Amino acid sequence: MEKELVVPTMAECLAKGEVPEILFWVGCAGSFDDRAKIITKAIVRILTKAEVKFAVLGTEESCTGDPAKRAGNEFLFQMQAMTNIQLLNGYEVKKIVTGCPHCFNTLKNEYPELGGNFEVIHHTQLIQQLLDSGRIKVEGGNFSGKKITFHDPCYLGRGNDVYEAPRALLGKLDAALVEMKRSRANGLCCGAGGAQMFKEAEKDNKEVNIERTEEALELQPQVIATGCPFCMTMLRDGVKLKEQDQATEVLDVAELIAKAADL
Amino acid sequence: MNWIDNLIFCVLLAGGIYWFARNAQKIRRNILLGRALDISDNLNERWKLMAKVAIGQSKMVVRPVAGILHIFVYLGFIIINIEVLEIIIDGIFGTHRIFAFMGYFYYLLIASFEFLALLVILGCAIFLIRRYVLKLKRFMNKELEGWPRNDAAIILTTEIVLMSAFLIMNAADGVMMSYGKLSGGILLPEFAEAATKIFGEQSQAGKGLYFPVSAYLTGFLPSNPIALHYIERVCWWFHILGIIAFLNYIPYSKHFHILLAFPTVFYSNLKPKGKFSNLESVTNEVKLMLDPSAVPPVSDAPPAKFGAKDVPDLSWKQLMDAYSCTECGRCTSNCPANQTGKLLSPRKIMMDTRDRMEELGKGIDKNGVNYSDSKALVGDYITAEELWACTTCNACTESCPINIDPLSIIIDLRRYLVMEQSDAPAALNAMFTNIENNGAPWQFSPADRLNWKNE
Ligand code: SF4
Numbered sequence: 089m090e091k092e093l094v095v096p097t098m099a100e101c102l103a104k105g106e107v108p109e110i111l112f113w114v115g116c117a118g119s120f121d122d123r124a125k126i127i128t129k130a131i132v133r134i135l136t137k138a139e140v141k142f143a144v145l146g147t148e149e150s151c152t153g154d155p156a157k158r159a160g161n162e163f164l165f166q167m168q169a170m171t172n173i174q175l176l177n178g179y180e181v182k183k184i185v186t187g188c189p190h191c192f193n194t195l196k197n198e199y200p201e202l203g204g205n206f207e208v209i210h211h212t213q214l215i216q217q218l219l220d221s222g223r224i225k226v227e228g229g230n231f232s233g234k235k236i237t238f239h240d241p242c243y244l245g246r247g248n249d250v251y252e253a254p255r256a257l258l259g260k261l262d263a264a265l266v267e268m269k270r271s272r273a274n275g276l277c278c279g280a281g282g283a284q285m286f287k288e289a290e291k292d293n294k295e296v297n298i299e300r301t302e303e304a305l306e307l308q309p310q311v312i313a314t315g316c317p318f319c320m321t322m323l324r325d326g327v328k329l330k331e332q333d334q335a336t337e338v339l340d341v342a343e344l345i346a347k348a349a350d351l
Numbered sequence: 352m353n354w355i356d357n358l359i360f361c362v363l364l365a366g367g368i369y370w371f372a373r374n375a376q377k378i379r380r381n382i383l384l385g386r387a388l389d390i391s392d393n394l395n396e397r398w399k400l401m402a403k404v405a406i407g408q409s410k411m412v413v414r415p416v417a418g419i420l421h422i423f424v425y426l427g428f429i430i431i432n433i434e435v436l437e438i439i440i441d442g443i444f445g446t447h448r449i450f451a452f453m454g455y456f457y458y459l460l461i462a463s464f465e466f467l468a469l470l471v472i473l474g475c476a477i478f479l480i481r482r483y484v485l486k487l488k489r490f491m492n493k494e495l496e497g498w499p500r501n502d503a504a505i506i507l508t509t510e511i512v513l514m515s516a517f518l519i520m521n522a523a524d525g526v527m528m529s530y531g532k533l534s535g536g537i538l539l540p541e542f543a544e545a546a547t548k549i550f551g552e553q554s555q556a557g558k559g560l561y562f563p564v565s566a567y568l569t570g571f572l573p574s575n576p577i578a579l580h581y582i583e584r585v586c587w588w589f590h591i592l593g594i595i596a597f598l599n600y601i602p603y604s605k606h607f608h609i610l611l612a613f614p615t616v617f618y619s620n621l622k623p624k625g626k627f628s629n630l631e632s633v634t635n636e637v638k639l640m641l642d643p644s645a646v647p648p649v650s651d652a653p654p655a656k657f658g659a660k661d662v663p664d665l666s667w668k669q670l671m672d673a674y675s676c677t678e679c680g681r682c683t684s685n686c687p688a689n690q691t692g693k694l695l696s697p698r699k700i701m702m703d704t705r706d707r708m709e710e711l712g713k714g715i716d717k718n719g720v721n722y723s724d725s726k727a728l729v730g731d732y733i734t735a736e737e738l739w740a741c742t743t744c745n746a747c748t749e750s751c752p753i754n755i756d757p758l759s760i761i762i763d764l765r766r767y768l769v770m771e772q773s774d775a776p777a778a779l780n781a782m783f784t785n786i787e788n789n790g791a792p793w794q795f796s797p798a799d800r801l802n803w804k805n806e
């Protein structure tokens with residue numbers, strides 16, 4: 089069933105004189121991390137199914153600078169930001185969807201002051217719009233009766249107050265959505281943010297991702313859903329460490345929707 | 352009261368206010384050690400936010416028990432100030448219960464003061480129990496050892512003692528007034544009659560002014576009018592002198608939040624929490640690097656540090672946050688780093704910032720405005736290990752009842768470590784290098800960015 093994906097780049101569009109509706113900012117994890125690439129493809133399938141005219145930057149894309157900025161390297165961040173902004177403005181990009189809350193936050197909030205003004209949405213928000221406008225449909229799929237819990241990525245939830253879009257999508261699945269004790273504004277971090285993803289944890293008695301995974305597993309869900317490739321890594325590692333990977337899957341909301349829509 | 356009393360009262364009051372103003376002024380000066388920062392946008396929204404979060408305590412009740420008890424104490428504090436005003440007028444002019452002319456409304460006021468005083472006592476007692484008997488986890492952290500823990504105990508017990516003095520004073524006064532004009536004041540059969548009409552005749556004090564709470568204390572008081580008179584006077588003096596003393600305690604204490612909570616919320620961050628500040632000094636340099644023909648902005652100011660090493664490198668808002676922090680620990684108890692046993696505690700970040708400001712301030716008091724020492728906020732107060740434990744998750748800013756932002760301080764200090772000291776953990780330096788060279792935090796070639804399409 090694996091159909092070849094059609095993924096136009098901005099450069100190709102420009103050459104053909106086409107103007108895409110939206111730029112899909114894939115992000116470094118979505119481009120290089122094996123698990124996250126599967127999410128990227130799920131997003132592409134949804135966009136294709138909904139006949140969204142999208143394009144990616146492909147090899148021209150570069151890190152938004154988020155991990156550098158959170159780690160205090162404002163220089164590197166701004167170098168990245170300004171180079172990216174030049175590129176994006178060169179393509180006259182107006183609207184961007186990201187597959188990662190960190191790219192989403194950075195592009196949406198931190199680029200405008202440096203000259204990059206775009207409408208930026210997270211993929212869960214775009215998918216919600218596509219469902220609401222009937223451009224794609226899901227039938228509840230094979231999730232009926234399954235227990236799903238949603239882990240709020242910090243930069244989607246607290247960082248940008250997007251709590252409902254992912255939940256609205258999960259609501260379409262006719263599965264049982266259960267909330268962890270700490271959710272929404274009170275959600276607990278997965279442990280990856282602030283550039284922690286790229287370093288060893290400081291001295292402690294527990295890793296943050298274990299604390300969070302334990303909380304999720306208390307609910308005995310079949311699926312832990314999230315909307316961030318870094319949360320994905322952290323929670324998957326946690327579930328594996330707890331030897332629960334047979335019983336509990338960690339999936340991105342986009343993957344759930346793609347599955348439910350048979351994509 | 353004779354005129355000597357009035358004079359003593361006036362001198363003590365003026366002295367108390369003067370000393371308080373002097374210390375408050377020092378705090379203001381310390382806050383202004385910080386960098387200038389213009390926060391004058393969205394004034395309407397700011398007033399609304401202040402009404403909701405500071406005056407309306409909307410974030411306090413996220414934790415209902417502490418929230419509701421705090422509302423008791425907070426309302427008590429605000430409403431009882433009306434009573435303090437009466438005491439001050441009485442003290443200056445030698446009157447007794449000058450506001451009693453308000454009639455029915457006065458009874459209502461007195462009744463509400465008394466109920467609030469009771470609730471304050473109750474609230475503070477439960478707060479003490481939570482801290483010192485139940486030992487709630489967030490009050491047991493290391494950063495509270497020593498003075499901060501005593502500070503909390505002093506505040507709570509003082510409030511209980513002051514409110515008790517107020518109630519005993521009323522009780523004594525109530526009995527005396529039921530005897531007639533013994534306390535040298537104004538009491539008044541017609542008031543007594545009105546009180547009886549409004550409130551019924553449940554208590555002895557109903558025959559005097561109506562004191563709904565303190566009436567229950569009258570049984571413990573002697574019936575001798577002279578003794579009663581002295582009890583009333585002693586409590587009166589104790590209550591008001593206690594308040595003046597407490598006022599002067601506040602600038603030395605975390606209790607300063609009762610004043611600064613309001614401006615702190617007013618000037619709080621209105622942008623999405625995920626947005627970090629943009630360092631303009633860096634923007635200028637980066638522009639020059641990307642476009643050598645750009646003209647550097649002319650400025651007489653010394654080149655700004657990148658990031659913050661010490662409190663003067665932080666903004667006045669960040670410094671005001673530190674003076675407003677009441678060390679409740681909600682931030683720390685929700686901090687993922689702290690929960691998993693790491694050294695970082697956002698509350699400690701705020702406490703350290705204040706302690707360092709106080710230290711610098713004392714130095715300035717002694718040695719003049721140009722004082723500097725060899726210490727700094729980074730290193731001497733806050734260690735790199737603490738700073739590198741933060742996941743920038745914003746749980747702390749979300750939990751703070753008055754929108755204090757410890758995260759912004761953490762980031763400014765990280766910026767200093769990275770950009771001025773080149774002192775980041777090795778793994779992060781590797782990540783920086785990858786971004787610089789390959790445009791990704793990992794070692795992948797940019798040419799492979801689209802490979803996923805065909806995998
Ligand atoms: S932002 Fe940092 S300090 Fe604040 S709660 Fe999260 S990890 Fe703790």
Ligand code: SF4
Binds near residue numbers: 757
């Ligand atoms: S920063 Fe806010 S939440 Fe944290 S201790 Fe201070 S007042 Fe409490």
